Amino acid sequence: MNGDQNLHDLADQFQALDPSMVMNPYEHMGDPQEMGYENSGGMDPFYPASQAFAREPLQYHLYTSPRPETLQNQYFIADDLREELQKRSEAVYTAPPPGLNLPDxxxxxxxxxxxxxxxxxxxxxxxxxxxxxxxxxxxxxxxxxxxxxxxxxxxxxxxxxxxxxxxxxxxxxxxxxxxxxxxxxxxxxxxxxxxxxxxxxxxxxxxxxxxxxxxFQNGRLQAxxxxxxxxxxxxxxxxxxxxxxxxxxxxxxxxxxxxxxxxxxxxxxxxxxxxxxxxxxxxxxxxxxxxxxxxxxxxxxxxxxxxxxxxxxxxxxxxxxxxxxxxxxxxxxxxxxxxxxxxxxxxxxxxxxxMKGQMLLELDDSLKAVDCLESNLMSELENGRLVRLLCKFGFIDERPEFARDLRWSETGDRYIIKLFRDYVFHQVDEHGRPILNLSHVLTSLNKLDAGVEERIMLVSRDEQSCLVVSYREIKSCIDSAFRELTTGAAR
The missing domain is CATH 1.10.510.10 (Transferase(Phosphotransferase) domain 1)
Known part of the structure; x- marks a missing residue:
């Protein structure tokens, strides 16, 4: 419950977050002119001078927002590793600046x-x-x-x-x-x-x-x-x-x-x-x-x-x-x-x-690094399962039409899926404020993926009807609806 409560309060922390307090990871980037790039005016050299907007780099802090300690190592890759990989990915896809007179x-x-x-x-x-x-x-x-x-x-x-x-x-x-x-x-x-x-x-x-x-360190400029x-x-x-x-x-x-x-x-x-x-x-x-x-x-x-x-x-x-x-x-x-x-x-x-003695220490450190990377990889594998599950949700929920039925996603088993979507993502508190409880989302999706027998109550938006179903039954509904879509796409 403590972990759930911490995540329950995460929404309030996000809403109170002052954008001016968020550190810009690009604040100390080097001047492109130091790399030999010509830059006329105040425009960013990664875009032609005719453009009317400045280049917006990846905001790594959005990928690595604060998370409760109970979920740090279970579902997420380490912040420093994620940021490093994001920077490498951006470097790979960075376009050459104009005006270098290089061959095409x-x-x-x-x-x-x-x-x-x-x-x-x-x-x-x-x-x-x-x-x-x-x-x-x-x-x-x-x-x-x-x-x-x-x-x-x-x-x-x-x-x-x-x-x-x-x-x-x-x-x-x-x-x-x-x-x-x-x-x-x-x-x-x-x-x-x-x-x-x-x-x-x-x-x-x-x-x-x-x-x-x-x-500057301790108020003094130090080498x-x-x-x-x-x-x-x-x-x-x-x-x-x-x-x-x-x-x-x-x-x-x-x-x-x-x-x-x-x-x-x-x-x-x-x-x-x-x-x-x-x-x-x-x-x-x-x-x-x-x-x-x-x-x-x-x-x-x-x-x-x-x-x-x-x-x-x-x-x-x-x-x-x-x-x-x-x-x-x-x-x-x-x-x-x-x-x-x-x-x-x-x-x-x-x-x-x-240096054979030092080589043994190096081997130990290398094996520890491998263990750390494998641990981070395992967390990403868990995320991959949930992404595939969310993709199925996206294909099914609020579908405007299927098989000439405008209400296909609102009827039958698909209605249960819609109610479960509201149960996971659209809950509110007693004051009507949205609950952004990441622990609740991850726990519910993992139970759904495993198809456990635990039963939950799904309530319609108008609160006029409710259904008591198990995660196993909801999973069966999703699989059935997705198979129907797959069959229709293959025709």
Missing amino acids: ETQGYHSLMPLEVTVGERRKFGSWYSTVYKAVNSTDGFPYALRRIENFRLNTQAAFSGVETWARIKHPNVVGVKEAFTTRAFNDNSLVVVYDYHPNSETLFEAYIKPKAPQ QHNRISERTLWTYIIQIASAIKAVHEMGLAVRVIDVTKVIVTGQNRCRVSSCGIVDILMFEARHDIAMLQQEDLAMFGKLIVSLCCSSLTVMNNLPKAVETAGRHYSAEVKNILMYLLTKPHKNIRHLFEL
């Missing part, structure tokens, strides 16, 4: 939208400028990430030979490679490599090294520190090491183990991106694969040092960098660094021997 289509990919800065200071990929775009494939309709290398002239098609090998690598910590091609759609000779798209991802550099704007925790650091070390092992076992070398190329795609989930590009760019400069794999491990050590010290310049003084990392992190981290940075002949399998 290239090699079967359309709706190109840059995912990084296209003006001002730009990072280079080796000796070439590069840009990452999101684009939609015309064949399967899925979005992909396209990394374009500008002003690159391919001398031989044999340079693409390694892409097929990269495409066969299916690893949870390697961004999947789809294909590569050259194009003149950007008015130059461009190399484009297509990867799986992970919405709302960010690089390790953006997450832990790039300086953050100071924020934000990016130092990564040791538990999270070990999570990234193990995941990246696993990716390196998978690549090396395929007879390849990663060659892009850098904080600007490893992306964070979820809660403590990282993936090595931009794989295969260096193989194409440096195809004519033949290298021994064993030497390149040794360089991978050395680059891995530099990445760990950069994360420990939150800086890209620490490698200018290696002894001081290792000393700084040793002050803030455990001796195990320092041992890994010394092995990767000073050992002349390194082996990825030996590296796993050095």
Whole structure:
């Protein structure tokens, strides 16, 4: 009864809710001009300037309104997970802003939208400028990430030979490679490599090294520190090491183990991106694969040092960098660094021997995360059952005509269904105010779906008649009416 009473009072809370007190999750979004988008006037860049309305983003707080604790874990996905998935979904379907002068289509990919800065200071990929775009494939309709290398002239098609090998690598910590091609759609000779798209991802550099704007805390403007925790650091070390092992076992070398190329795609989930590009760019400069794999491990050590010290310049003084990392992190981290940075002949399998204790902790955390996600999935499965039941209600209730009978939904078994709909959704209190009791709705629908023998009293709107029926009988009425509709639709 306490849970029912809490939900009974939910309506009053909603009615008293002041819209100005609801937090806007988009309040601190970055300026689109910082991403290189031109914006004339006060209009939102995601719409043409001729439009007379502003873009309305998804209001995540409407999807995650406060709920009674008794129902938090039983019927609903976790708020933070739902909001994250909603943001990813919106990122997938975000349309490119106008005025970017991008090609309408290239090699079967359309709706190109840059995912990084296209003006001002730009990072280079080796000796070439590069840009990452999101684009939609015309064949399967899925979005992909396209990394374009500008002003690159391919001398031989044999340079693409390694892409097929990269495409066969299916690893949870390697961004999947789809294909590569050259194009003149950007008015130059461009190399484009297509990867799986992970919405709302960010690089390790953006997450832990790039300086953050100071924020007010306790009435004072204070700098934000990016130092990564040791538990999270070990999570990234193990995941990246696993990716390196998978690549090396395929007879390849990663060659892009850098904080600007490893992306964070979820809660403590990282993936090595931009794989295969260096193989194409440096195809004519033949290298021994064993030497390149040794360089991978050395680059891995530099990445760990950069994360420990939150800086890209620490490698200018290696002894001081290792000393700084040793002050803030455990001796195990320092041992890994010394092995990767000073050992002349390194082996990825030996590296796993050095961190086997941490791997057990990582396995435990991974299994806990799986249990959490399965729990959230189970709640969504329950919601799916109720949605299917509500869809049947929608097909039957208030149907204007069926089989040339204008009162089909008001007669026979359908009348019982209508009364049950009023019992579930249209109850009022003694003052005539609507009762928005979510607990009552969910309990009634679950009992109906199970077809329990419990009996309830259904009262007509004019209160002149009432029926005492069981949930099993109401379910039978719904199934019968829906079968009648199904038979009529099949004729």
